[in-house]
Amino acid sequence: VAVENAGCETNADCDEGECCLQIQYFRVSVCKKLREKDDWCMPEIDLNIQKHKFMCPCAKGLSCVPEVKEEKNGVTIYKNSKCLEDSTDTSDEPSL
Numbered sequence: 001v002a003v004e005n006a007g008c009e010t011n012a013d014c015d016e017g018e019c020c021l022q023i024q025y026f027r028v029s030v031c032k033k034l035r036e037k038d039d040w041c042m043p044e045i046d047l048n049i050q051k052h053k054f055m056c057p058c059a060k061g062l063s064c065v066p067e068v069k070e071e072k073n074g075v076t077i078y079k080n081s082k083c084l085e086d087s088t089d090t091s092d093e094p095s096l
Contacts (some may be wrong), residue, residue: 009023010050019056035061035083043069043078058083 006013007030008020014031021032032058034056041064042054058064067080 005032007031008051008058012050013095017059020051021056022051022053024053032056035062037062037083037085039083041081041083043081 007028008014009029009036011020013017014020017034018031019034020029022029029051032055035058039057039058041058042066044064062083063086064081066078067082068078070077070079
């Protein structure tokens with residue numbers, strides 16, 4: 001059983017609900033909790049990598065959604081991104 005802030009090499013070394021996060025400027029990696037609802041986040045974090053560098057992604061059932069997404073000079077800029085519940089709106093689906 002991993003303990004938050006325990007050392008890790010990959011996500012597999014951490015408990016469910018955690019990711020392996022490399023501490024900036026150090027070569028040390030520790031288990032940290034996944035981002036929760038309304039936490040700020042970074043869109044388009046590759047969920048398949050085994051060690052994260054800036055922050056953990058959003059927890060299962062949540063997506064990182066920016067308030068504003070802009071394209072400037074070939075660079076995508078995300079503003080005020082938060083972990084929000086995945087949309088499960090089925091109102092457009094035909095009823096059976």
